[in-house]
Amino acid sequence: MGSSPIIGFSIHLGTVAPTDTGSIPPWVSTGHAIPVLVEPKTSGEPYWSGWALAGDSRATAVASHDGVTVLLAGELYHRAELGSVVGETADGLSDAELLLACWLRYGPSGLRLCNGRFAAVVAENDSVVVATDHAGTIPLYLRTRPDGVDVATEAKVLAEGAGDSFPAPGTEPAPGLTGVRRVQAGTAVTLVPGSTVAEAARTWRPPHHRLIVSPDEAMNRVADVLDKAVRTRLGGPHDPVTAVLSGGIDSSSVVALASGGGRPVRTISLGTDIGDEFAAARVVAEHLGTRHHEFRCSSEELVRQLPWAVAAAEIVDAEVLEYLLPLVVLYRMVPNEGTRIVTGYGADIPLGGMHRTTERLHSLDEVIAFDMGTFDGLNELSPVLGSMAGHWTTHPFWDRDVLDLLTALEPGLKRRDGRDKWVLREAMRELLPTATVTRPKLGIHEGSGTSSAWSQLLRRVGVAESDLASVKTAMAAVFHRRTVREQEPPGEVSFDDVLDEVMSEQNLAVTR
Ligand code: ATP
């Protein structure tokens, strides 16, 4: 794990020599722009030109050796293990260099070894491989052109290009953008720039089988694998880390493991006038001795920042936006840029935590299989949510090893003794107050009052109960059009203007 990863990039790989690296695209992310310009060593190899974005001006974006060039955004989380299979110690190698070493030994199969949060481009001879991590946690987009291919970690950067991409296998259309395609999660797409030659290989799939292990063994395995996922995300034992803490079992587990060994941990919680979980978070912070901060934002102020959430996640799903908005708002309130933020996001998907009222184990397992089969493209873990405020975020529950184990555990270990997420609660029992271990789940959009805040604002201007969902959906589409397709800075997109536009489109009268 490099201390300051490359956050994202925008690269053209083509057959024609570039005159320069182009202008800096209208990034939403903030950071140091590092020009990327790679000349082919032999004929047939593509030229690279574009930009990488880093939290640190000393970061290097590209690693090259023996005719292979690698660009890596993000980080790898099992550096020592990767080092051991490529026969080098990982110390002193950047993550891009480690991936390169892996590629030189294993070829494209090397991508199947990687457990990380990354998006990568690898060029060898005349082919280019564009790859996401197992869960596509750094979204990756491309647009094919007659003279090459444009690849970027934010779709908005590619929005203005002309023409339609050919439907390369392993990609699907990005919502609301003609010609831009998103690389699927856990996928490596091989392309020959300037042609329609392409093939895709899967590097990961969510497990469909279920493991039968004793409750004790399951608890121990969950504790171990999560502990490792947290530790590998935190840098050295004295590096400071910030955790977003709600006081629910997911974020509390992460904070408990992060605090182990005396590491200084800062915890932050967000509340609004409609709701907060401050008391529950304080119990955990006091128990673990973290430096704790509470941030409060008016619910109206929160909802008015929706354009930021849409610009970051580049999605049009209003429900998912309600989950992401409180985090975007909280990240924007954290003052020090360059903060490494760890979250408890995502535990509910493999553990079925959202399905509190699903009684039968069969049904619980079905919804888990469904959710694990449909997460791709929701962009819930996009680094842009944090990097637009200058921070780097990471999510231990979506570590590849954690996800493999949690998904595969049989559902009777997830719902047990009338409790959801049983195995996680039991795994953390020794480290957390009993009140935290037994606390019922409260969704991020519920605890912070986000869903009700958006609805309240709409009700206040006269939107009927039956129109709330469709107005939210239509507003999300307009925010997306303006911040992603038209690349307007989110700060300049007025919530009220968008609401007026949607209301008149739907022939609804605004009463202000
Ligand atoms: P539980 O699912 O049991 O409620 P949780 O609150 O930790 O546990 P979610 O509700 O799924 O998990 O929320 C997702 C993540 O978002 C949390 O793990 C936490 O990191 C972050 N989060 C949610 N609400 C807040 C909040 N009000 N303040 C700070 N962080 C939050």
Ligand code: MG
């Ligand atoms: Mg919660």
